[in-house]
Amino acid sequence: MMLWAWESPQDLRFLDTPRVGVAYLAATLFLSGEEVRLVHRHQPVRTRAKTPLMAVFRIESDPRKTPSGKRAAELIRGEFAVAHLSAIQVDFDARRSERPFYQTLLTDLRAKFGPSTFISVTALASWCEKGSWIESVPIDEAVPMVFRMGPDRAAVFTRLSSGGDFGSRVCRTSTGISMDEPVPELKHARRLYIFHPGSWDAVSVASYLR
Amino acid sequence: MKRLIIIVLLAAAGVYVWSCAIDYDVAVFTFHRHPDLPRTDFLAGKLGVLEPTYARSYLYVAYRHLAGLGFNSAEREQVRSYWQDRESADWDRLDVNWELRWRQARARVAGTKPPRDALPQERYSSDTRAWTLYCSDDAFRTAIGTMKDRQAHFGRSSAAFREWLIAQDTVFSNCTGRDPKIPKPASPRLPALARADRDYQIAAAYFYAGDEPEAERRFRQIATDSASPWRGIAPYLVARSIARFAEQAPSLDRAERELRTILTNPQLAPIHGISANLLRRVRQHADPEGESEALAAALMRPHAENSLRQDLWDYTSVLDRLLEWDPWNNKPGKDARPVPRRDELTDWILDFQSNDRAHSLDRWRRTHSLPWLVAALSHAQPGDTSARELIDASAAIAPDSPAFLTAAWHRNRIRINAHEYPRDELDRILTGSLPPSARNHFRSLRMVTAGDLSEFLRFAQRKPVLVTSIMDEKEVPGIWVDESFRRASATIPRFDRDSIKVLNERMPLRQWRHAVASDILPANLKQEFTLAAFARAILLSDDEAGQELEPAVIRVYPRAEQFLGAWAGDRTLEERRFTGVFALLHMASVKPYLSSGVGFVPPSHHMDSYRNNWWCPLGSKFELDWDLDDYKQRYGTEGVRSDPDAAARRIGFLKEADISEGRHEMERIASTGCAPNFLSAQILAWTKSHSDDHRLPEALALTVRTGRYGCKDEKTARFSREAWSALHRLYPKSEWSRKTPYWFD
Numbered sequence: 001m002m003l004w005a006w007e008s009p010q011d012l013r014f015l016d017t018p019r020v021g022v023a024y025l026a027a028t029l030f031l032s033g034e035e036v037r038l039v040h041r042h043q044p045v046r047t048r049a050k051t052p053l054m055a056v057f058r059i060e061s062d063p064r065k066t067p068s069g070k071r072a073a074e075l076i077r078g079e080f081a082v083a084h085l086s087a088i089q090v091d092f093d094a095r096r097s098e099r100p101f102y103q104t105l106l107t108d109l110r111a112k113f114g115p116s117t118f119i120s121v122t123a124l125a126s127w128c129e130k131g132s133w134i135e136s137v138p139i140d141e142a143v144p145m146v147f148r149m150g151p152d153r154a155a156v157f158t159r160l161s162s163g164g165d166f167g168s169r170v171c172r173t174s175t176g177i178s179m180d181e182p183v184p185e186l187k188h189a190r191r192l193y194i195f196h197p198g199s200w201d202a203v204s205v206a207s208y209l210r
Numbered sequence: 211m212k213r214l215i216i217i218v219l220l221a222a223a224g225v226y227v228w229s230c231a232i233d234y235d236v237a238v239f240t241f242h243r244h245p246d247l248p249r250t251d252f253l254a255g256k257l258g259v260l261e262p263t264y265a266r267s268y269l270y271v272a273y274r275h276l277a278g279l280g281f282n283s284a285e286r287e288q289v290r291s292y293w294q295d296r297e298s299a300d301w302d303r304l305d306v307n308w309e310l311r312w313r314q315a316r317a318r319v320a321g322t323k324p325p326r327d328a329l330p331q332e333r334y335s336s337d338t339r340a341w342t343l344y345c346s347d348d349a350f351r352t353a354i355g356t357m358k359d360r361q362a363h364f365g366r367s368s369a370a371f372r373e374w375l376i377a378q379d380t381v382f383s384n385c386t387g388r389d390p391k392i393p394k395p396a397s398p399r400l401p402a403l404a405r406a407d408r409d410y411q412i413a414a415a416y417f418y419a420g421d422e423p424e425a426e427r428r429f430r431q432i433a434t435d436s437a438s439p440w441r442g443i444a445p446y447l448v449a450r451s452i453a454r455f456a457e458q459a460p461s462l463d464r465a466e467r468e469l470r471t472i473l474t475n476p477q478l479a480p481i482h483g484i485s486a487n488l489l490r491r492v493r494q495h496a497d498p499e500g501e502s503e504a505l506a507a508a509l510m511r512p513h514a515e516n517s518l519r520q521d522l523w524d525y526t527s528v529l530d531r532l533l534e535w536d537p538w539n540n541k542p543g544k545d546a547r548p549v550p551r552r553d554e555l556t557d558w559i560l561d562f563q564s565n566d567r568a569h570s571l572d573r574w575r576r577t578h579s580l581p582w583l584v585a586a587l588s589h590a591q592p593g594d595t596s597a598r599e600l601i602d603a604s605a606a607i608a609p610d611s612p613a614f615l616t617a618a619w620h621r622n623r624i625r626i627n628a629h630e631y632p633r634d635e636l637d638r639i640l641t642g643s644l645p646p647s648a649r650n651h652f653r654s655l656r657m658v659t660a661g662d663l664s665e666f667l668r669f670a671q672r673k674p675v676l677v678t679s680i681m682d683e684k685e686v687p688g689i690w691v692d693e694s695f696r697r698a699s700a701t702i703p704r705f706d707r708d709s710i711k712v713l714n715e716r717m718p719l720r721q722w723r724h725a726v727a728s729d730i731l732p733a734n735l736k737q738e739f740t741l742a743a744f745a746r747a748i749l750l751s752d753d754e755a756g757q758e759l760e761p762a763v764i765r766v767y768p769r770a771e772q773f774l775g776a777w778a779g780d781r782t783l784e785e786r787r788f789t790g791v792f793a794l795l796h797m798a799s800v801k802p803y804l805s806s807g808v809g810f811v812p813p814s815h816h817m818d819s820y821r822n823n824w825w826c827p828l829g830s831k832f833e834l835d836w837d838l839d840d841y842k843q844r845y846g847t848e849g850v851r852s853d854p855d856a857a858a859r860r861i862g863f864l865k866e867a868d869i870s871e872g873r874h875e876m877e878r879i880a881s882t883g884c885a886p887n888f889l890s891a892q893i894l895a896w897t898k899s900h901s902d903d904h905r906l907p908e909a910l911a912l913t914v915r916t917g918r919y920g921c922k923d924e925k926t927a928r929f930s931r932e933a934w935s936a937l938h939r940l941y942p943k944s945e946w947s948r949k950t951p952y953w954f955d
Contacts, residue, residue, distance in 0.1 A: 024339060044338030082334050154826035155921040158884060162924035198536050198543070
């Protein structure tokens with residue numbers, strides 16, 4: 001189980017099992033054409049030394065200027081190097097027009113990090129059908145987010161609750177859910193990523209561990 | 211200290227971004243976190259219908275207008291400046307990149323290119339995995355000024371100037387956060403000014419290296435050095451060294467004492483301004499309740515233009531902290547302590563945002579002031595004994611009052627919920643000039659009072675204030691997008707949730723048919739209405755409705771004639787139903803219900819590759835109310851009338867028998883399950899009795915595809931496989947068999 005720790009103070013030192021890791025927002029990149037602005041994490045996230053960690057990079061894009069260039073990959077690499085971790089997640093709800101850029105970005109990150117770094121991406125449920133573009137990028141997992149889904153939700157919930165699955169193999173290792181939304185009945189055992197809109201505490205985590 | 215500021219401001223500015231699934235648009239009919247855009251009218255006192263979900267900066271503006279104080283033009287600019295800074299998320303940053311300017315100026319003096327690598331202004335902590343500001347813009351700006359001055363004073367090639375440069379590089383090398391580097395003490399041979407500079411550089415180096423106690427000690431020495439040009443600012447830097455990272459009372463108290471000493475010393479007047487600012491930040495942490503009271507008083511002063519922006523920033527930030535505000539759900543943190551309400555402004559804002567009926571009523575009865583009347587009205591319910599008293603008081607509010615629309619809306623809300631139908635008053639208000647969100651608010655009330663279906667449909671139509679794919683709705687309209695872009699892009703009327711809740715779930719098909727036959731709907735809604743009504747007729751096996759609607763379907767979607775061509779020759783209900791199902795298979799975007807906002811996609815020969823085709827089981831919680839949680843998340847309120855019976859019973863012209871008929875139809879439609887299963891069952895049944903129908907190969911091929919592109923359950927794969935088997939068994943040479951090599955699990 002991985003806890004998404006977003007930009008609010010997070011004291012997760014109560015986590016005493018390696019079964020629960022933390023995917024913390026490390027930085028947010030704002031893209032507008034070739035321009036990139038990186039905003040570091042400013043809120044502390046504290047964990048025990050043995051807690052598995054993953055650095056998450058959120059990407060926001062200007063809908064008026066399709067992102068381009070290599071700067072984003074360079075900045076992520078620099079920021080990730082500071083964290084001294086071996087697992088990274090990119091969170092970018094790329095529009096159709098932004099997909100070529102995103103594919104290039106992920107390919108660049110794989111080239112920079114090599115095979116030993118675990119590369120995860122968050123994925124819209126619609127990206128997880130068989131034959132989707134997500135299958136062509138060099139990543140280790142795509143985490144379908146079954147929350148904040150909009151009109152797709154009924155179809156996805158109906159499918160998952162009836163034992164169906166995502167068509168794409170890369171989407172079948174993990175599922176992303178949120179504390180503040182209904183969760184579909186998940187028939188398949190998967191690594192769970194859980195989003196909390198505020199700060200995690202022991203009680204919230206215990207409810208999922210049970 | 212800066213770290214504290216950033217933490218507070220980041221949280222307060224709502225820099226929490228998590229917007230999934232941004233590929234779909236949503237229509238916003240009324241803004242809930244901020245007023246209509248542009249905010250010029252709101253700032254000028256045209257407040258529209260105030261919502262408790264507005265960010266507190268807007269409620270402050272509203273309160274000041276309601277209290278009769280308003281804003282002069284300079285004050286309005288201050289408020290605008292506040293909103294702009296919240297929007298850019300640049301908090302205290304200046305537009306000028308002083309770090310880059312330092313590198314450029316430094317390189318010019320040394321005759322070299324500026325170093326490519328920027329000096330980091332923030333430093334990473336592996337303990338917290340977060341970044342903290344260490345080297346501020348001010349540091350680089352001061353260094354540029356000093357460098358120019360010393361170059362002119364000592365001469366470019368002088369030892370004093372060259373050593374100053376080297377020492378300054380050492381000072382800034384501490385910005386990297388690596389091993390601390392402290393400049394060596396100045397040689398006694400250097401001039402007194404150069405030696406004083408060096409003392410200052412050494413203190414600064416300790417400060418940037420994170421050794422605040424040593425920095426404090428050295429700045430204190432400089433403050434007593436009458437020969438030092440830095441003695442004037444040194445007392446402030448002493449306080450800053452103490453206050454930096456201070457979160458506990460002893461350090462905050464010590465910093466406050468230092469700053470108050472500065473502020474009482476007229477000889478230190480040049481640093482009174484920055485010291486007052488620092489004192490304010492220290493106070494916000496030492497005594498946030500007291501500081502919020504002081505800030506509220508400052509915000510309610512006439513002629514507040516000299517400090518309004520900063521006061522408002524600090525006030526909202528302090529309240530956010532005190533309330534442990536959860537920007538996601540737009541409510542206080544679950545462990546937050548009650549905030550003392552020591553002043554009217556804070557009392558009113560927190561009451562308006564809560565549902566404290568007794569307090570607002572008490573305050574209104576004691577004061578008879580406009581703000582408290584608005585607050586009391588906003589909380590009042592029809593059964594309250596005070597409701598009539600508040601309604602009567604609100605009726606005296608003049609139309610040009612900033613409170614008029616909010617009071618009128620709540621007055622009529624209360625009356626309607628008491629089963630009164632104030633149509634004339636609502637019509638009068640709607641003929642006036644209203645902000646777009648307020649217009650939609652009042653149209654919603656007027657729809658409920660409709661005397662017949664035509665009126666209902668007329669007021670159900672609303673023009674969105676915004677169509678957007680960016681789900682986050684924060685205090686400010688957005689990080690990227692300016693107001694002109696985010697102004698309503700859609701001028702086409704749509705249905706909001708309140709009308710489709712009733713139409714979909716409690717309005718019988720009989721009345722849908724009247725709607726289709728009427729001229730009250732614009733083309734986009736008429737197309738959706740007609741196609742959804744036709745789908746309902748097929749699902750309900752309502753042959754009479756189907757026969758009536760079939761020509762209407764072709765009128766709103768002429769391409770449907772290709773699939774409905776046989777209808778005129780069909781003699782039985784079963785034949786017409788098959789033709790209808792065949793047509794539905796070709797119109798994947800058609801659903802047996804209406805969508806709110808921009809949810810409806812006109813039919814085309816494409817299926818949606820994201821599987822938003824046909825429909826999921828209508829009994830499923832999320833098919834009809836898919837945006838319920840998004841709505842809640844965005845606005846922090848339930849907002850949606852999720853009980854269809856309650857929603858329908860508010861509509862004046864709907865009889866209980868209508869509602870019962872609509873409910874029964876809804877239950878029958880829901881019992882048909884997801885679209886692929888229903889459509890497949892019809893086609894497979896037809897295959898058994900009419901295998902010679904030339905449309906069947908195509909119908910079976912499309913049926914197989916519904917198993918991939920439609921909403922599935924555990925039975926769908928079996929239907930897909932059965933359709934595939936029938937297709938290949940009965941029509942092995944058909945082009946459709948060739949195009950359908952497999953079924954879908």
